[in-house]
Each structure stands twice: as C-alpha cells, then as structure tokens.
Amino acid sequence: MAKPKTLAEHLECHDVSRRGFLKFCALTTSMMALPPAMVPTVARALEKARRPSVIWLSFQECTGCTESLTRSHSPTIENLILNYLSLDYHHTLQAASGDAAEQAREAAMAENHGKYLVAVDGSIPVKDGGVYSTIAGISNLEMLKHTVEGAAAVIAIGSCAAFGGLPHAHPNPTGAVPVQDLVLDKPVVNVSGCPPIPVVISGVLAHYLTFGRIPDLDGYGRPRSFFGTSIHDRCYRRPYYNKGLFAETFDDEGAKNGWCLFKLGCKGPTTYNACATVKWNQGTSFPIQAGHGCIGCSEPRFWDAGGFYQPLSAGIGGVGTLGGVAVVAGAAAGTAAAAFILGMTYRILQTYFLGRAKNLAEPRGSQWLHGMKTIWWRSFFHPGMTIRGYFTIISGYTFHLGFIITLLFFDQHIELFKSWTGLSWPALPPLVITVTAVLGIAALVAVLVDRFADPVRYLLSDYQDYLCWVLTVLPLVTGLLLVYKIWLPYTTLLVVHILSFEMLLVAIPFTKLSHVFTIFIARWYNGAIAGYKGVQS
Amino acid sequence: MIASANTDRQPLLFNAKPILNEIRHGLDRLLSGDDATVIDLQRIPFAVDDERYLRDALGDGEVNATINALGKSTVQETGVAGVWWVTHYDAAGSVLGKFIEVTIIPEVLKSQHQDIVRGLGKLSARLASDPPMTTAEE
Known part of the structure; x- marks a missing residue:
C-alpha cells in the first residue's frame, strides 16, 4: 500500500473523526501561538499538507533538546506531528546504527532533494579542522555542510545550535560556532533556549507542516510568535516591578509575597521567550513562578553575560569580574x-x-x-x-x-x-x-x-x-x-x-x-x- | 496597598479581570449576531490565582459534555449562559489545551459534515449487508 500523501488522508487512515481533526487543528493553532480565529485557515492548510522528511543532526550537545521535545507535554498531538513527519535520521532515536544509519540519511537526502528539513541541535566545532566532534568518522562541520546542500530550511534547535551556547562560552576551546555562521544560503530558524520549550520546537515544525514555509523571524532568526515579547513584558510579577516592589533576598518578605525578582538578577527584561505564557511541565509553572529569576538562556552568549544573580542594572560583566x-x-x-x-x-x-x-x-x-x-x-x-x-x-x-x-x-x-x-x-x-x-x-x-x-x-x-x-x-x-x-x-x-x-x-x-x-x-x-x-x- | 496587605489572604491576580471584560464584550457581540469569541488560555500569562478566580466568577452552568476524539475533551457551560470552558486532554489525562468560548454552542460539540457523511455511508452499508429481515406479517 502506498503511503498516505496528505495529513487529512493520514488521519483518516488512523480513523480520526472530523471532530478529532478539529481538535487537532485547535491545538496546533494554539501550539503555533496563532489566535484561535485562525483555526479554519489552519484546518484548510493541514488538510492539504504533505509529509515532510526531517533529518535531525546532533552535534556538540547534551541531548537536553531532544529530551525536551520527546517528553513534551502534549504526547497525542506531538505523536501525530512526529509520526506525520518522516524523521529519517536522528542518531539518538533511530533503531539503525553505524553505516545503516548514515545510509538512511543519504537515502533521505537523495529522495527528498530540495524539500527536506534539517534540524540541528548542538554547536559545531571548527577549530583544527573540526576534529573535536565527529560522527561515523565525519566531522560535524563536514556533515552539516553536506546535509544542508539539498535542504529546504534548517531549524537550529537550542541555544548551542542557535548561538553557540555552552561550547561557545569563553574560552571556547573547540572553536564552536552556531549553525547560522556556517549555513548562509538557506533559511535558518533559531529555536533558542537551554533547552527550548518543547511546544516551541513542535510549533515551528507544525508551522512548516501547515504552511509549507518557515514562520516570521526576529533579528536573531527566532520565530516572532514565540520570541516576540520579553519574559518581563509577560511576567505576572510585572505589576510589582511597576510599583517598585522588589525582593531583596530570596527569603525576605518581598520574596514570600511574590514581588519582582529584578534585584536578584532576573534577566526577564532582556530575554525573549514564551516561558511566562506557555510555561513548563504541562503548563504548571516557570522559573519566576518558582521564585527564581530568569537566567536568560534563550539569548546569545548568556553564559558569558555576567552572573545569574547580578541585577541587569549593574551592567553586563558585573561588578564581580x-x-x-x-x-x-x-x-x-x-x-x-x-x-x-x-x-x-x-x-x-x-x-x-x-x-x-x-x-x-x-x-x-x-x-x-x-x-x-x-x-x-x-x-x-x-x-x-x-x-x-x-x-x-x-x-x-x-x-x-x-x-x-x-x-x-x-x-x-x-x-x-x-x-x-x-x-x-x-x-x-x-x-x-x-x-x-x-x-x-x-x-x-x-x-x-x-x-x-x-x-x-x-x-x-x-x-x-x-x-x-x-x-x-x-x-x-x-x-x-x-x-x-x-x-x-x-x-x-x-x-x-x-x-x-x-x-x-x-x-x-x-x-x-x-x-x-x-x-x-x-x-x-x-x-x-x-x-x-x-x-x- | 499590596505592600502593606498580607498577600497570603489576597489572591495574586494578573489577567483574570481583563479576560472577564473580554468575555463581557464577547457576549455583547454574540447578542448582536456577530462571530463567536475564542480565548486561548494557554497563551495568556496567568498568575497563580487567575484561573481559580475565573472559575469562581463564571460559576457552573447546566451543560456538561465529554467528547472522545483523539483523547478526552470536556465542554462545560458556565453559570453565564453562552460562555463555555473547553478543555482538551491527551490519553494520559494531561491537559493539552484550555479555551473559553463565547458562543451559542462550541463548534467541537456539533456533529461534523464529513462525519455525518461517513456515518450515513456506514449505516447504508450495514443495511445493505444485513440479511433480509423476517417481519411478523410474513
């Protein structure tokens, strides 16, 4: 039997009712951070959506980004999205190993030339010819360059792939660089965060699946729908900031009353991400709600941007160093x-x-x-x-x-x-x-x-x-x-x-x-x- | 005010009241024959007490429905007629999406055209394949 071509056919094969499809569309629209009024548009687009091939490359990373996605809080919808994508290479998740795995990658590239998506997590070491990270004897640098040749777009997942992240932090012994420094002739979407919010990863994939193109991006190449506002602008503690009510220590009255954590080093005002709205762990909470300031993990060079407990007003670099x-x-x-x-x-x-x-x-x-x-x-x-x-x-x-x-x-x-x-x-x-x-x-x-x-x-x-x-x-x-x-x-x-x-x-x-x-x-x-x-x- | 009050007693709110106002405007529009309003609660920053405050303010209504399609969904009319809570769950019971719909009846509760067509087909096929029945008259 031939594989189903469109998402609607795929769902029908799985005996999903129209009502189920509507629910799927409502949740996908929400996942893409689009307004609920867009549901009919999304439904029309998803009916005709074609199955994209995804090649996932893991370079200098900790697998936290893959953990974030696969332990994401919406398994049913995730499964549908993930099952619907043809994930043709992901060396942590795939059953094949060794040469067979590499052959799967080559085959997917040849079969879907010009149409497949490349997802990358981890930064790429370029010092000394890129010898510091290799897969199957191929340096990350070489594999990236070869794999993106026929790609439609590249999604850099996590702060390492988007901005260099931890490997890029001073003194950067491996000469780690982000994807956007190496891939200059293809659209690159940066889904930053350490790790990124799972729904943001699947939201970008869903956007490509739905509309066949990458979402609108900000100056750092991040999707505006998730990175358009700062944590501070959407923080429920913002009214305290506006009133000048701050926690001065982590155990004072202000902290107990849930006042603003700015003076304790919260990087919310300079960090753009969706944590304050989407939240973590099935929408339960996010760092500021748990009483700790934002550390700014979705911003470039956040490891080198001074102490986590240094107020932003002290200036980057801080009084410490x-x-x-x-x-x-x-x-x-x-x-x-x-x-x-x-x-x-x-x-x-x-x-x-x-x-x-x-x-x-x-x-x-x-x-x-x-x-x-x-x-x-x-x-x-x-x-x-x-x-x-x-x-x-x-x-x-x-x-x-x-x-x-x-x-x-x-x-x-x-x-x-x-x-x-x-x-x-x-x-x-x-x-x-x-x-x-x-x-x-x-x-x-x-x-x-x-x-x-x-x-x-x-x-x-x-x-x-x-x-x-x-x-x-x-x-x-x-x-x-x-x-x-x-x-x-x-x-x-x-x-x-x-x-x-x-x-x-x-x-x-x-x-x-x-x-x-x-x-x-x-x-x-x-x-x-x-x-x-x-x-x- | 907040500085002096014991905040243990006072609910910590952020967006509950603006949402109640949005619902109020939604009801006005619904009465004048305009489109339904859908509010995606997972895309609005909430403080810890916002949701409880909303639930209290809207109260419970007369209709409670459960849908089984791609996991469970619950559709509940609130104490304010025309305002519905729509919550989608996955198979494990985790919440996937939370919406407030200001509408006469939420779309997802209605039978869908394609499903009706499929149902009719299934029924016709069933009737066609059944052996002819013996009726009392024969």
Missing part, C-alpha cells in the same frame, strides 16, 4: 590625566621661563603668521628630509600616523571621547583600524631593529629611548589583542589596555614623548625667528 580592576583602572585614569596635564603645564612654563634674549634687529616680517605656517607645513614631506635615506622617514611617518589614526578614529575610542567631551566624529571601519594598528606596530619593530643594527644609533640610545618605545607600542599591541580577544580574558585585556595608555600619558610630560606637545611650540618658534628675519624657515 571586571569591577574591582576596572575601578582601579578608572581611578588611575584620573590620576594619569592629572599627571599629564600638570606635567605638561610644568614643562611649558619651564620652557617659557627659560627666557630669550631681546631681539634688537628691525622686524622684516610677521612672527605669528610665519610661526603658524611652519607648524602646518613641516608636517608634510619635503625633499630635504631624505638626505639620509628613506627608512627613517617612511617608518617614522608610518608609526606616527598608525598611532594617531588608531587613537582618534577607532569607534570605541570615539565613544569614549564623546562620553568625556560630548564631541564625536565619524569612525573608520574596524578593518582599516586593524591595518593602521598593525602597520604602526610593524614600523615600530622596524625602527627598533634598525636601532640595534646601526652601531652609532645603538651607542646613542639610552634607557629612556627604549622606555618610550615600549610605552608607545604597548597600547597598540594590547588594543589589537583586546579587539580580537586573543590570549587573555576580555576583561583582563581591557584593563591592561587602559593601564598601558595611562602609563603613556603619565610618561609623556617627563620624557622625549613630550614632543607630542612641544613640537608645536618648537616649530612655531623656528618659524617665528625666520619670519622676524623675513626669510623662509
């Missing part, structure tokens, strides 16, 4: 800025009070105008500069420009300047900044090597020269490590980067680095002398 050191770095910033300003004032006054002999000659031109002109035009290249070759000129320009451009045109630096002064200007693209920083470092390394190689320069160099070199290169190097999250934890790098710049600021007034300021005075002075004499400087 970054906090102590950041406070020190922040206080040091004030000290460094003070040292810089006072030091520079001292140096300028010192220079001014050196005094200069009164010029008895008749002035033949303007001091001011010529001085200003000299400041400007000496910044540019002129032939006289290359008498001793091009090396110093080119490397000198490169590291000066590299440093200044990186300092002034990196978007996060501009944000910082803006927060201090209110002034801002357009940033350069991050890639350009990376190039300027790398060129700056390369040029600094080149001048250092040259200094060691050239016996005269080597002899002339003293402790201060090397100190200045180290202080200049450090902010560039630590900044690069920070932006690309290399070697040390992000927060540590951030603090090191801030401190490196503070050290530079403190050193500027008291070393040769003071030229960042005095160069303008010196140039003006030179220009002014020439201007007074009426000659070119």
Whole structure:
C-alpha cells in the first residue's frame, strides 16, 4: 500500500473523526501561538499538507533538546506531528546504527532533494579542522555542510545550535560556532533556549507542516510568535516591578509575597521567550513562578553575560569580574590625566621661563603668521628630509600616523571621547583600524631593529629611548589583542589596555614623548625667528 | 496597598479581570449576531490565582459534555449562559489545551459534515449487508 500523501488522508487512515481533526487543528493553532480565529485557515492548510522528511543532526550537545521535545507535554498531538513527519535520521532515536544509519540519511537526502528539513541541535566545532566532534568518522562541520546542500530550511534547535551556547562560552576551546555562521544560503530558524520549550520546537515544525514555509523571524532568526515579547513584558510579577516592589533576598518578605525578582538578577527584561505564557511541565509553572529569576538562556552568549544573580542594572560583566580592576583602572585614569596635564603645564612654563634674549634687529616680517605656517607645513614631506635615506622617514611617518589614526578614529575610542567631551566624529571601519594598528606596530619593530643594527644609533640610545618605545607600542599591541580577544580574558585585556595608555600619558610630560606637545611650540618658534628675519624657515 | 496587605489572604491576580471584560464584550457581540469569541488560555500569562478566580466568577452552568476524539475533551457551560470552558486532554489525562468560548454552542460539540457523511455511508452499508429481515406479517 502506498503511503498516505496528505495529513487529512493520514488521519483518516488512523480513523480520526472530523471532530478529532478539529481538535487537532485547535491545538496546533494554539501550539503555533496563532489566535484561535485562525483555526479554519489552519484546518484548510493541514488538510492539504504533505509529509515532510526531517533529518535531525546532533552535534556538540547534551541531548537536553531532544529530551525536551520527546517528553513534551502534549504526547497525542506531538505523536501525530512526529509520526506525520518522516524523521529519517536522528542518531539518538533511530533503531539503525553505524553505516545503516548514515545510509538512511543519504537515502533521505537523495529522495527528498530540495524539500527536506534539517534540524540541528548542538554547536559545531571548527577549530583544527573540526576534529573535536565527529560522527561515523565525519566531522560535524563536514556533515552539516553536506546535509544542508539539498535542504529546504534548517531549524537550529537550542541555544548551542542557535548561538553557540555552552561550547561557545569563553574560552571556547573547540572553536564552536552556531549553525547560522556556517549555513548562509538557506533559511535558518533559531529555536533558542537551554533547552527550548518543547511546544516551541513542535510549533515551528507544525508551522512548516501547515504552511509549507518557515514562520516570521526576529533579528536573531527566532520565530516572532514565540520570541516576540520579553519574559518581563509577560511576567505576572510585572505589576510589582511597576510599583517598585522588589525582593531583596530570596527569603525576605518581598520574596514570600511574590514581588519582582529584578534585584536578584532576573534577566526577564532582556530575554525573549514564551516561558511566562506557555510555561513548563504541562503548563504548571516557570522559573519566576518558582521564585527564581530568569537566567536568560534563550539569548546569545548568556553564559558569558555576567552572573545569574547580578541585577541587569549593574551592567553586563558585573561588578564581580571586571569591577574591582576596572575601578582601579578608572581611578588611575584620573590620576594619569592629572599627571599629564600638570606635567605638561610644568614643562611649558619651564620652557617659557627659560627666557630669550631681546631681539634688537628691525622686524622684516610677521612672527605669528610665519610661526603658524611652519607648524602646518613641516608636517608634510619635503625633499630635504631624505638626505639620509628613506627608512627613517617612511617608518617614522608610518608609526606616527598608525598611532594617531588608531587613537582618534577607532569607534570605541570615539565613544569614549564623546562620553568625556560630548564631541564625536565619524569612525573608520574596524578593518582599516586593524591595518593602521598593525602597520604602526610593524614600523615600530622596524625602527627598533634598525636601532640595534646601526652601531652609532645603538651607542646613542639610552634607557629612556627604549622606555618610550615600549610605552608607545604597548597600547597598540594590547588594543589589537583586546579587539580580537586573543590570549587573555576580555576583561583582563581591557584593563591592561587602559593601564598601558595611562602609563603613556603619565610618561609623556617627563620624557622625549613630550614632543607630542612641544613640537608645536618648537616649530612655531623656528618659524617665528625666520619670519622676524623675513626669510623662509 | 499590596505592600502593606498580607498577600497570603489576597489572591495574586494578573489577567483574570481583563479576560472577564473580554468575555463581557464577547457576549455583547454574540447578542448582536456577530462571530463567536475564542480565548486561548494557554497563551495568556496567568498568575497563580487567575484561573481559580475565573472559575469562581463564571460559576457552573447546566451543560456538561465529554467528547472522545483523539483523547478526552470536556465542554462545560458556565453559570453565564453562552460562555463555555473547553478543555482538551491527551490519553494520559494531561491537559493539552484550555479555551473559553463565547458562543451559542462550541463548534467541537456539533456533529461534523464529513462525519455525518461517513456515518450515513456506514449505516447504508450495514443495511445493505444485513440479511433480509423476517417481519411478523410474513
């Protein structure tokens, strides 16, 4: 006997009455989070629905997502949906194993090319060629790429598949990435959550079954019908939040009275999911109803987003990790800025009070105008500069420009300047900044090597020269490590980067680095002398 | 108010009253001949006492029906005529869906066209296959 083609025929074979079908449609509509008025539309669509083939791939995961679905609270409807889908490969659930299992997958792909659904739970390790997770000798990366080739759509089930989840958490030893980073040419639905709510998983499958397409998605690729509102917006404790009534500890009067858990670290305001309405364990309860704040498990990078018990108002990263050191770095910033300003004032006054002999000659031109002109035009290249070759000129320009451009045109630096002064200007693209920083470092390394190689320069160099070199290169190097999250934890790098710049600021007034300021005075002075004499400087 | 009151005595409510108002509007529409209103209770956030409050407010009515189709379903008219609780269960008795319907009679309670056609066919087949009956007259 040929397999039934449409869902209506399938149900008829199982002797399900029209009344039973109506009940099925009412529950499926509810499962898809569509309004009850949609039931007739859903019924019409389901009558004609065709049986889709589903290939379920389990990668770096804990099987919690499969547990969530198969222990779902609506067995009859689930069974109908699951029985109706042709689940052609799921290595935890299928009877076949080894080669036979892999052959089932290949056969389903060939038979339903362009029409089958791929469900993925778990993230995919890509480091070292993806060797950290393999099935039947095939790396997850390879299996995913091969399997999605003929897929109609991909459903990433759980936070690992959707956003990388636990395997992706710092320090991400396997280089785990989510499905959406690898599958770029097929629609990807992210059903996040750790685990996702079972009804949300089956709701997405039901949606595809009913309408033959994936549901509307939010900015993170999640179905809007389930992830459209925050936990906070739908929380029954919201009225307490609005009144400013909070539990301060887990055993105080507020906690007993069921007040808002915001201050105890509830992530409800920044978490989008259906827990507050659909609830868990056959609609019995959900974490907030049980007295614990939401941990935000359906949001990207929730493992690294600070403590579960840290209020959102404390800021991501919290006072715990970054906090102590950041406070020190922040206080040091004030000290460094003070040292810089006072030091520079001292140096300028010192220079001014050196005094200069009164010029008895008749002035033949303007001091001011010529001085200003000299400041400007000496910044540019002129032939006289290359008498001793091009090396110093080119490397000198490169590291000066590299440093200044990186300092002034990196978007996060501009944000910082803006927060201090209110002034801002357009940033350069991050890639350009990376190039300027790398060129700056390369040029600094080149001048250092040259200094060691050239016996005269080597002899002339003293402790201060090397100190200045180290202080200049450090902010560039630590900044690069920070932006690309290399070697040390992000927060540590951030603090090191801030401190490196503070050290530079403190050193500027008291070393040769003071030229960042005095160069303008010196140039003006030179220009002014020439201007007074009426000659070119 | 909530801060000072002992909340052990006071029910914790969130959406019960808005739903009662929605039902009130649904009844107005039903009386003026408009469509039925169906409220999917599993898609509305409830506090712990909301459902009990709704049940108390609506009370029990005159009709109680049980349907056996893809598991059990109960259809109960509330004390407010035209307002029905429709609850679907699975074979194990777990609740799959909870609805309040504001209607003259819930759709699922009516006999369905396809089922009637199938029933008629079954009856006709039965009559056709039965041996001719001997009647008292013969």
